[in-house]
Structure formats: structure tokens, C-alpha cells
Amino acid sequence: MASETGSPAKADEDVRASADESFEGVTPDAARRLLLGAVEAFAERGFHATTTRDIAGRAGMSPAALYIHYKTKEELLFQISKVGHERSVSVLAEAADGGGTDADRLARAVRHFVRWHAEHHTTARVVQYELAALGEEHYEEIVELRRRSEEILRGVLESGDASGEFEVADIRGTTLAVMSLCIDVARWYSPKGRRTPDEIGTLYADLVQRMVTSQAVA
Amino acid sequence: MASETGSPAKADEDVRASADESFEGVTPDAARRLLLGAVEAFAERGFHATTTRDIAGRAGMSPAALYIHYKTKEELLFQISKVGHERSVSVLAEAADGGGTDADRLARAVRHFVRWHAEHHTTARVVQYELAALGEEHYEEIVELRRRSEEILRGVLESGDASGEFEVADIRGTTLAVMSLCIDVARWYSPKGRRTPDEIGTLYADLVQRMVTSQAVA
DNA sequence: AACGGGGCTGAGCAGTTGCTTAGGTCCCCG
DNA sequence: CGGGGACCTAAGCAACTGCTCAGCCCCGTT
Numbered sequence: 001m002a003s004e005t006g007s008p009a010k011a012d013e014d015v016r017a018s019a020d021e022s023f024e025g026v027t028p029d030a031a032r033r034l035l036l037g038a039v040e041a042f043a044e045r046g047f048h049a050t051t052t053r054d055i056a057g058r059a060g061m062s063p064a065a066l067y068i069h070y071k072t073k074e075e076l077l078f079q080i081s082k083v084g085h086e087r088s089v090s091v092l093a094e095a096a097d098g099g100g101t102d103a104d105r106l107a108r109a110v111r112h113f114v115r116w117h118a119e120h121h122t123t124a125r126v127v128q129y130e131l132a133a134l135g136e137e138h139y140e141e142i143v144e145l146r147r148r149s150e151e152i153l154r155g156v157l158e159s160g161d162a163s164g165e166f167e168v169a170d171i172r173g174t175t176l177a178v179m180s181l182c183i184d185v186a187r188w189y190s191p192k193g194r195r196t197p198d199e200i201g202t203l204y205a206d207l208v209q210r211m212v213t214s215q216a217v218a
Numbered sequence: 219m220a221s222e223t224g225s226p227a228k229a230d231e232d233v234r235a236s237a238d239e240s241f242e243g244v245t246p247d248a249a250r251r252l253l254l255g256a257v258e259a260f261a262e263r264g265f266h267a268t269t270t271r272d273i274a275g276r277a278g279m280s281p282a283a284l285y286i287h288y289k290t291k292e293e294l295l296f297q298i299s300k301v302g303h304e305r306s307v308s309v310l311a312e313a314a315d316g317g318g319t320d321a322d323r324l325a326r327a328v329r330h331f332v333r334w335h336a337e338h339h340t341t342a343r344v345v346q347y348e349l350a351a352l353g354e355e356h357y358e359e360i361v362e363l364r365r366r367s368e369e370i371l372r373g374v375l376e377s378g379d380a381s382g383e384f385e386v387a388d389i390r391g392t393t394l395a396v397m398s399l400c401i402d403v404a405r406w407y408s409p410k411g412r413r414t415p416d417e418i419g420t421l422y423a424d425l426v427q428r429m430v431t432s433q434a435v436a
Numbered sequence: 437a438a439c440g441g442g443g444c445t446g447a448g449c450a451g452t453t454g455c456t457t458a459g460g461t462c463c464c465c466g
Numbered sequence: 467c468g469g470g471g472a473c474c475t476a477a478g479c480a481a482c483t484g485c486t487c488a489g490c491c492c493c494g495t496t
Contacts, residue, residue, distance in 0.1 A: 030473080046350065048266035052454060062475050067455065069473095129347065132264065173413065173421045180402035181395060188394070195391065203391045207429045215431060248443075270484060280445050285485065287443095 022087045022123065031069040033059040038076045043122040047077055047133040077130060078138040084120075084127035085145040089152070091116045096152050102160030103209065109156060110182060110208045111201035113149075117185040118197030124186035153178060157212065167214035178208050240305045240341060249287040251277040256294045261340040265295055265351040295348060296356040302338075302345035303363040307370070309334045314370050320378030321427065327374060328400060328426045329419035331367075335403040336415030342404035371396060375430065385432035396426050 023039075026032040037058030041050040052073050056063045070076050095112040096105050117124045131142060154175040160166035168174050181204060189200070241257075244250040255276030259268040270291050274281045288294050313330040314323050335342045349360060372393040378384035386392050399422060407418070 028473085046264065046266055048264055049351070051452080053452095063454090064456080064476080065474055073454070133267070169424070170421055173418070174425065176406070177399060177422060177425055180406070181399055184398035184402045188398070200391070203388055204395060206387070207392065207395055210428050210431070210433060211425045213428070213433060215428060215433075246443085269482085271482095281484090282446080282486080283444055291484070 022083055022120065030059065030061065030065065034061070034066055034069055035076065035079060039080055039123055039126055042077065042080070042126045042130055047130045074133065074135055074138070077126070077133055080123065080126050081131065081134065081142050084123045085142055088113065088116055088124070088127070089145055089149050092149050092152050096156050102156055102163060102165045106156050106160065106212065107205040107209055109153060110178065111205040113182045114185050114204045115197045115201040117182060118189045118200055121186045121189045128183050128186050150175060150179060160212065166212040168212050174211065178211070181208065240301055240338065248277065248279065248283065252284055252287055253294065253297060257298055257341055257344055260295065260298070260344040260348055265348045292351065292353055292356070295344070295351060298341065298344050299349065299352065299360050302341045303360055306331065306334055306342070306345070307363055307367050310367050310370050314374050320374060320381060320383045324374050324378065324430065325423040325427055327371065328396065329423040331400045332403050332422045333415045333419040335400060336407045336418055339404050339407045346401050346404050368393060368397060378430065384430040386430050392429065396429070399426065
């Protein structure tokens, strides 16, 4: 907020810290700066309330420069969504694929997934809450990625349930609930809060663990 | 776990029922129609992507008519947010205040809160995800209401933890998690889905129950 | 019948939006 | 040296935005 006339040399570390290293590979440099500016702006104000002038300004460029690197404003959102989703899916997949019991895999998956949503809450907010602004084709492509993360999680629950390690009455519903829990972190997390991303991840992993474990009957 | 059936299927068969009976008291009629139109539009496209012309159109009126009943578009959002929050807080409070063990109170609270978010998902979506578009003063007022619902839930957890009925390591964190779970229902729920609001409420109440209960040590 | 006022509309204003276009600068290649 | 492509800007267009205003209709009161 309040950086309309900010010095161009300014918040490079700021942007990098809050807005992600996931876009490191994007070239040329100007295209990456535009992406980072867009992530920031979309997360702060939402897609529709963000102007192309704002995005270009954050990247230290004129409004017209945006259209050299991206066809439309929506394509900018799509790139963010795509890269962000790919990143989060791969975080989840890696955690769930590791060895150990199904309980281990589940705990690791939740912890890492949550941690990603907290650490990259700026990107995650855009990724999770601005989907509706995507064009139809782009939307379909993203939905496919989301299906993947749901399937990964469901796979762990099914495996644990089949082996008797878990006791889950409604696997699909529980999967959805766990996803909700993790995703919603991006909505409320603030680096100023009292908990670190890792602490939240650990807490949530524990809560989820309890959700799927059979209870001592009172 | 008293049976609190109430009327069997008091669901209004009106198609508009999805858009809420919470605004029944709003008069005159035109003002209410505008509110309902705004809820629909905001839920579909988001506040910033919705035009005053769209809202007025849904209410069957000319764009200018909106300004007879509301000062700005933002005030429309504020009214929706306020009424919606008041409604959801009162649903939560009523459920948590009822008798029974703390486990009963918690289960009832989650079930009713979730059910509200599913049944009134259109309103809930606006209420929960469009806050950022509110003006500063209005925003503060709404945040206060949200604090209330968090406190109600935390109260139940604290009570159950103190009495030994629950075993919660991190009460604030768990409160937040439960709130997340319930609220996020509004984001993904669709009446076309395979689950009824009541089924989701019951499932979630069970999941939360497990979250706060001490585990059988394997 | 005359009045008055709330409810509503058609027309439109000033400002903003996403995006385009014509032209400039730089640097790499021959 | 000169040509060409990548990159960027200033200026601006057409469309749309939230919102206003003069005036019309309708209805209960006098």
C-alpha cells in the first residue's frame, strides 16, 4: 500500500521475499518483474480491481510494455495460476510419495502443503481465490491440476484406510475437508502472525492425523 | 444428542430461495430485490467485476434506481455482509448455547455452522470472500462480528479442554482450523453436488469431534 | 380537482479501463 | 557502417464504469 511513487530501485528484495521464487525461471527479466508485480497486485486487490497500469508500474515500466510480454491481463493471471498450481502439486506429490507408513505420508503431505500455502501466501491467494477470473479454456486446464492434488491426497487416505491404518467413513468428503483446511491457510495467514509456517504445518498435520484415526471409545 | 428435527422439509420451493430468506425483513420491496440481485451477482462474478447496471437489471430496474435505496455500490456489499454475518453468528451462538456436554455443543455448532454455509452458499460466498472490497470503517465493523464467531467457538473448546472432555494442544490454532473448515464450505459447495448440506454438516461435526478428542495410543 | 412526494427512468457526465499504434532507442549481426 | 530485431514509450481510442439529475408517473391526502 501507498507505494504509487515508490522508487524504482526499491522493493526488489521485498517482492522476492513475499512474492516467490517460483518464477525464477521466467525470462526475460522484464516478463518476470511483470509477473511478480501482478502477483502482488492480484493478491492485494484481486484480479478485477487491479489495473494493467498498476502492474506495469510495480514492474517499473509503462503500461504498454505489458503487452509485449503477455497478450492480455488474463494471460498474466493464467501464468501465475499455472506455475503456482504446478508448484503446489509437486510439493504435495513429493511429500506423499516419500516412504514410511501411510500416517507418515499423510502427515508429511499436510505439513508441506500447508507450509507452502503459508510461505507463499501471496501467490497462493491468487492461485486459490482468483480462479473465477480465468477464461474458460484456461480454467479447465487449471481445474485439471487441482484434480491432481485432490487425487494425491485421496490416494493416501485410501491406502491407509485399506490397510486399516486409518478409519475413514467418507473418503471423498474427508479428502475435501483436508484440502479445505490446507488451502484456507492462504486466506488468513500473515507473516506478522504469531505462528511460523512450519508451526502451522505441524499443528495441522496433527489435527488431520486425528481426523483419520479410529477413536478410543469412551 | 437431542433430536432437533424441526419441520421436515420447510425448504422454500422458490428458486430464489437459494439467494436467501435472511433478507426477508428488508423493505421496501425494491430495496430487497436489489439486495438479492447484488448477492447473486457478487457471488457469481465478485464485487469488482459486478456493475451497478447488472445489479439493477437483476432487480428489474434501471441503473439509476439503485441510488434511491443505497448510497453506493459498496453500501450494498456492506448490508449483505452485515446481515449475513449477523445471521451466521446467531446460528453459531444458538447452537453453542444449547445444553448437553461440550462435545454435544461442539458437534451442534459445527453442524449448524457448516449447514448454514452450504444452504446459503451464495450469501456466504459474498460474506466470506468479498470483505476486502469494503471501506475501512465498514470493514472494521464486520471484523468485529467475525471476532465474535471465533470467540464462541473458542469458548466451547476451552470449556471442553478445561473439563477434560477434550484434549486440545493449541486452542487458538485449533479454533482457527475449525473455522477454516466450516467457512471454506461456501467456496466449493454446489447444490448439484452429491451431498446435502446436512450430510456435510454431520460429516464435518464428526471430523472436528475427532480433532479435539484424545487418541487411543497404538 | 389540486397537490405533494416517494419511486422510478432516460440521458448523460467525468473518469477509468484494457489494449493499440506509431515511433523511438539500443545492441547484435553482417 | 548499416540493417534489423528485441524492447520500450507516449499518446490515445473505444468502451465501459459509478454515479447524477431533470423530469415523469402514480397514489393518498386535502
